[in-house]
Amino acid sequence: MASESTNTSDAPKGNGRMIAFVLIAIAAVLFFIGYVDDYVPSDGNYLSIHPMDQFEIKPLFGAGSIEWYTPTNATLWMALAIAAITALMVMGTKGRAVVPTRAQSMAELVYGFVRKMVEDVAGKDALPYFPYIFTVFLFILFANFLGLIPRSFTTTSHIAVTIVLAMGVFLTVTILGFVKNGAGFLSLFWVSSAPLALRPILAIIELISYFVRPVSHSIRLAGNVMAGHAVLKVFAGFASALGLAAVAPILGIVAIYALEVLVSAIQAYVFTILTCVYLKDALHPHH
Amino acid sequence: MEGDIAQMGQFIGAGLAAIGSGAAAIGVGHVAGNFLAGALRNPSAAAGQTATLFIGIAFAEALGIFAFLVALLLMFAV
Numbered sequence: 001m002a003s004e005s006t007n008t009s010d011a012p013k014g015n016g017r018m019i020a021f022v023l024i025a026i027a028a029v030l031f032f033i034g035y036v037d038d039y040v041p042s043d044g045n046y047l048s049i050h051p052m053d054q055f056e057i058k059p060l061f062g063a064g065s066i067e068w069y070t071p072t073n074a075t076l077w078m079a080l081a082i083a084a085i086t087a088l089m090v091m092g093t094k095g096r097a098v099v100p101t102r103a104q105s106m107a108e109l110v111y112g113f114v115r116k117m118v119e120d121v122a123g124k125d126a127l128p129y130f131p132y133i134f135t136v137f138l139f140i141l142f143a144n145f146l147g148l149i150p151r152s153f154t155t156t157s158h159i160a161v162t163i164v165l166a167m168g169v170f171l172t173v174t175i176l177g178f179v180k181n182g183a184g185f186l187s188l189f190w191v192s193s194a195p196l197a198l199r200p201i202l203a204i205i206e207l208i209s210y211f212v213r214p215v216s217h218s219i220r221l222a223g224n225v226m227a228g229h230a231v232l233k234v235f236a237g238f239a240s241a242l243g244l245a246a247v248a249p250i251l252g253i254v255a256i257y258a259l260e261v262l263v264s265a266i267q268a269y270v271f272t273i274l275t276c277v278y279l280k281d282a283l284h285p286h287h
Numbered sequence: 288m289e290g291d292i293a294q295m296g297q298f299i300g301a302g303l304a305a306i307g308s309g310a311a312a313i314g315v316g317h318v319a320g321n322f323l324a325g326a327l328r329n330p331s332a333a334a335g336q337t338a339t340l341f342i343g344i345a346f347a348e349a350l351g352i353f354a355f356l357v358a359l360l361l362m363f364a365v
Contacts, residue, residue, distance in 0.1 A: 117338065
C-alpha cells in the first residue's frame with residue numbers, strides 16, 4: 001500500500017500539469033470555434049464585436065416573452081449547478097471509505113476548506129450556520145466553473161442572480177444579529193473605541209457602509225465574472241478578424257481562460273469569506 | 288454620427304467613472320504588495336493571514352465597484 005501511494009504521488013506531478021494545460025488549451029480552442037459562427041458579419045465589418053451578447057437570457061423553448069416561470073438558459077445552468085453539487089456530494093458520501101475515492105476526497109476537501117474558513121474567520125459559535133455558507137460557496141463555485149464550459153451560460157455574471165445571494169446573506173445576518181443580541185446589535189454602529197466626539201460621525205459612516213454591503217457583495221462577483229467573459233469574447237472577435245494571424249489572440253484566450261479559472265475560484269472564496277465576516281459582526285457586534 | 292448631447296454626456300460620464308476602477312486597482316495592489324512584503328519578512332506567519340489578505344482586497348475593491356456601479360447606472364439606468 002505504502003509503496004503504491006508513493007509511486008502514484010511521484011509520477012503525476014509533471015503529467016497532471018501537462019494534462020491541465022492540454023485541457024485548458026482544448027477548452028479555449030472550443031470556445032473560439034464555438035463562437036466563430038457568431039462572427040460572420042452581416043455588414044462585412046469583422047470588427048463589429050458584440051461581447052455582451054453571451055449574457056442574453058433566452059427562453060429554452062420557443063421565443064415568447066420571458067415570465068418569472070419561463071425556463072430560460074439562466075435557470076437551466078443554475079439547475080445544472082445544483083445537479084452537479086448534488087452528484088458530487090452524493091457520490092462523495094456514498095462510500096465513506098477510510099482511503100477515499102476521488103469523489104470522496106474532493107467532497108472532503110471542499111467541506112474541510114469551508115469549515116475551516118468559517119471557524120477561523122467567524123469563530124466557533126458560527127459553526128451552526130456552516131451549512132448555509134457551504135451551500136452558498138458551492139453554488140457560486142459550480143456556477144462559475146460551469147460558466148467556463150464553452151457555449152454555456154454563466155449565471156453568476158448576472159447581478160439579478162448575485163443580488164439574490166447577497167440579499168439573502170444580508171437579511172440573514174441582520175435578522176440573526178437582532179435575534180442574538182437584541183438592540184445590542186446596534187452597538188455595531190457605535191464605535192466605542194473612538195473618541196466620543198467622533199462617534200456620531202462614525203456611526204453614520206458605519207451605517208452607510210453596512211447598507212451598501214449587499215451592493216458591493218453582489219456586484220463584485222457579477223462584475224468580475226462578466227468582465228472576464230467579455231474579455232474572452234473580445235479576443236475571440238479579434239481572432240475571427242485576423243485570419244491566419246489569429247494564433248496570437250487564441251494564445252491570448254488560452255492565457256485569459258486560465259486566469260478566469262483562477263478568478264472563478266477566488267471570487268467564490270471572497271464571497272464566502274465576506275459572508276463569514278458579516279456573520280462574525282452579527283454574532284459579536286461589540287467593537 | 289447622430290445622437291443627442293445627453294447621450295454623449297452619459298457616455299463621457301461612464302468613461303470618467305471607469306477611472307475609479309483604476310484607482311481600486313492601485314488600492315488592491317497596495318494591499319497585496321504590503322502583504323507580500325510582510326510575508327517575505329516572516330513567512331511562517333503568512334499562511335494564517337491569507338484570509339485577512341482577501342478581506343482587505345475585497346474592501347479595497349468595494350470602492351472600485353461603486354465606480355463601476357456609477358458607470359452601469361449611467362449607461363443603462365439614466
